[in-house]
Amino acid sequence: MTKTSERSLNIIFRYKIIFADNVIFVLMEQDYIKIIFGLKLKQIRTDKALSLFGLSKLSGLSKSYLNEIEKGKKYPKPDKIALLSEHLEVPYDEMVSLKLDKNLAPIGEILQSKILKEIPLDLFGIQESTMIDIISNAPSKVTAFISTIIEIAKNYNFSKESFYLASLRSFQEANNNYFDHLEEAVIAFSKTYQVDLTQPLHSKELEEILIEEYGYTINKTELESHTELENLRSVFVPKTKTLLLAKHIDDAQKTFIYAKEIAYNYLEMSDRLYTFSWIKFENFDQVLNNFYASYFAGALIIPRAQLVADLKSLFSKKSFKAKYFERIINNYNASPESIYQRLTNILPKDFNLKSLFFLRFSHQKNSLDFKLNKELHLSKQQSPHANETNEHYCRRWVSLKVLKDISNSNNAHEFDIQVSHYPNEEKTYLVLSSATPDPFIADNYRSISLGIQINNQFKRKVAFAQSKSISSNEVGVTCERCAIQNCEVRQVKPTAILSKLKDEKIAAVVNELQEKLSK
Numbered sequence: 001m002t003k004t005s006e007r008s009l010n011i012i013f014r015y016k017i018i019f020a021d022n023v024i025f026v027l028m029e030q031d032y033i034k035i036i037f038g039l040k041l042k043q044i045r046t047d048k049a050l051s052l053f054g055l056s057k058l059s060g061l062s063k064s065y066l067n068e069i070e071k072g073k074k075y076p077k078p079d080k081i082a083l084l085s086e087h088l089e090v091p092y093d094e095m096v097s098l099k100l101d102k103n104l105a106p107i108g109e110i111l112q113s114k115i116l117k118e119i120p121l122d123l124f125g126i127q128e129s130t131m132i133d134i135i136s137n138a139p140s141k142v143t144a145f146i147s148t149i150i151e152i153a154k155n156y157n158f159s160k161e162s163f164y165l166a167s168l169r170s171f172q173e174a175n176n177n178y179f180d181h182l183e184e185a186v187i188a189f190s191k192t193y194q195v196d197l198t199q200p201l202h203s204k205e206l207e208e209i210l211i212e213e214y215g216y217t218i219n220k221t222e223l224e225s226h227t228e229l230e231n232l233r234s235v236f237v238p239k240t241k242t243l244l245l246a247k248h249i250d251d252a253q254k255t256f257i258y259a260k261e262i263a264y265n266y267l268e269m270s271d272r273l274y275t276f277s278w279i280k281f282e283n284f285d286q287v288l289n290n291f292y293a294s295y296f297a298g299a300l301i302i303p304r305a306q307l308v309a310d311l312k313s314l315f316s317k318k319s320f321k322a323k324y325f326e327r328i329i330n331n332y333n334a335s336p337e338s339i340y341q342r343l344t345n346i347l348p349k350d351f352n353l354k355s356l357f358f359l360r361f362s363h364q365k366n367s368l369d370f371k372l373n374k375e376l377h378l379s380k381q382q383s384p385h386a387n388e389t390n391e392h393y394c395r396r397w398v399s400l401k402v403l404k405d406i407s408n409s410n411n412a413h414e415f416d417i418q419v420s421h422y423p424n425e426e427k428t429y430l431v432l433s434s435a436t437p438d439p440f441i442a443d444n445y446r447s448i449s450l451g452i453q454i455n456n457q458f459k460r461k462v463a464f465a466q467s468k469s470i471s472s473n474e475v476g477v478t479c480e481r482c483a484i485q486n487c488e489v490r491q492v493k494p495t496a497i498l499s500k501l502k503d504e505k506i507a508a509v510v511n512e513l514q515e516k517l518s519k
Contacts, residue, residue: 259297
C-alpha cells in the first residue's frame with residue numbers, strides 16, 4: 001500500500017473529504033463510505049463470478065466478515081484491503097476510491113445528496129440502516145426507482161417543502177390523525193394554569209399566560225406598517241420574545257395564535273417557525289413541531305370531551321338540520337376550519353369513523369378557478385385528491401357550491417351538506433362544507449369540507465345516516481375523468497376517458513389482425 005493511499009484513507013475517516021480524479025467528495029459520512037466500499041466489493045466479486053464462500057477461500061477472510069463488509073456494516077483495515085486487492089486483481093487505489101462506475105453512480109449521488117437524511121424515516125418506524133440494506137441488496141434497481149421519483153418531483157415542481165408536507169400527511173394518516181400525548185398535554189396544561197375547558201376560551205386569558213408565565217411582549221401595531229407582510233397573521237421575534245400580531249384578525253384567530261405559542265413553550269419545542277402562516281421550512285422538525293403546536297392549539301380551544309358530547313347529540317338526531325351543526329361551530333371560539341380539522345382527530349378515535357377526507361379550496365369571485373390547497377385522507381381510497389394537474393374539479397361537489405354561494409352573497413358563513421356518490425368507485429360519502437371570506441384578500445373565499453364514508457359503521461353511529469332531508473348527487477373527480485352522462489355543469493369533455501377508449505379500440509383491432517393473419 002502506498003503512502004498516498006494511507007493518507008487518503010486517513011482523510012476519509014478524519015475529515016470526511018477525499019480528492020480522487022479531481023472530484024471533491026465533501027462531508028461523506030463514515031457509514032456511507034462503508035456502504036460504497038461494500039457495494040464496490042460486491043460488484044467486483046460478482047463480476048468475477050465469485051460467491052462469498054469462494055472469496056473467503058481465496059482471501060482467507062471469513063465469509064461472515066466479508067458479508068458484513070458488503071452490507072456496509074464494516075470497513076476493513078488497510079492490510080485487509082490490500083489482501084482483497086491482491087486476490088481480486090484490482091488496484092488498491094481503485095478499491096478505496098469513492099468514484100463509482102455507471103451502475104453504482106446513482107447510489108453515490110443519493111448518498112452524497114443526503115436524501116436519506118431528509119426523509120423522516122423514524123416517524124414511520126424505519127431505521128436508516130434498514131433502508132440502506134434494501135438499497136445495498138439491489139442497488140441498480142432501487143437507485144433507478146429513487147432517481148425516477150426524484151425526476152418526477154422535479155418535473156412537477158415538487159419542492160422540499162412539498163416533500164415535508166407530504167411526509168407529514170402520511171404520518172397523520174398512519175396515526176388516524178390522533179395523538180394521545182398531545183391530548184394529555186392539553187389536560188395537564190389546563191390543570192396547571194387553571195384553564196376551564198368546559199367554557200369557551202378567549203384570547204385575553206391566553207395572552208395573560210404568555211405575558212406572565214413566558215415573558216412575552218405582544219405588539220399589535222408593528223405589522224400594520226409593513227405592507228409586504230399583509231398576508232401574515234403573526235411574526236415571533238425570539239430574541240426579545242416579541243409576538244407581532246396583524247391588527248385585523250378576529251378573536252378566534254388571535255386565540256389560536258396564542259394557543260400555538262403556548263404549545264411551543266409548554267411542550268418545549270425550540271426548533272420552530274416564526275411566522276403564521278409559514279413562509280418556508282428549514283427542516284422536517286420545524287414542519288412536525290408546527291403541526292404539534294397547531295394540534296395542541298386545536299385541542300385546547302376545542303376540548304375533546306365537549307366535542308364528543310356535541311357530536312353524540314348531533315348523531316342522535318333522526319334527521320339532519322343545518323342549524324344543529326352550525327350550533328356546534330358556534331359553541332367554540334374557533335374558525336370553521338379549526339372545527340373541521342378537530343373533527344378529523346375525534347371522529348376516528350371516539351366514533352371509529354376512519355374513512356375520512358378533509359379538503360380546503362380557495363376561490364376568487366367571478367373566477368372559474370377552484371384551487372385545492374390542503375387535503376388529508378385518513379384512508380387512501382377516497383377521492384378527491386389534489387393530483388389532477390390543470391384539470392377541472394367536479395362542479396357537483398358541495399365544496400365548490402358553497403364557494404359560489406358565498407361569492408354571490410354578503411354572508412360571513414355559508415354551510416351545506418350533501419351525500420356524494422362516486423359511481424366509478426362505488427363509494428358514498430356524507431360531505432359537510434363551510435365557506436368563509438378570506439380575511440386577507442378582498443373578493444376571495446375559502447371552503448373547508450369533511451367527507452365521511454357512509455358504510456355500516458357510519459349507519460350504526462349516525463341516526464340520520466339515511467335521512468332523505470339530505471340532498472344526494474352523483475359526482476366525479478375531474479371533468480376530464482368523469483363518465484357521468486349529460487352533466488349539466490361539465491366544464492370540458494371527458495378527454496382522459498375518450499383517450500382511453502380510443503386506445504382500447506386500437507388495441508382491439510390490432511388483436512383482431514393478429515388472430516386473422518396468424519391462421
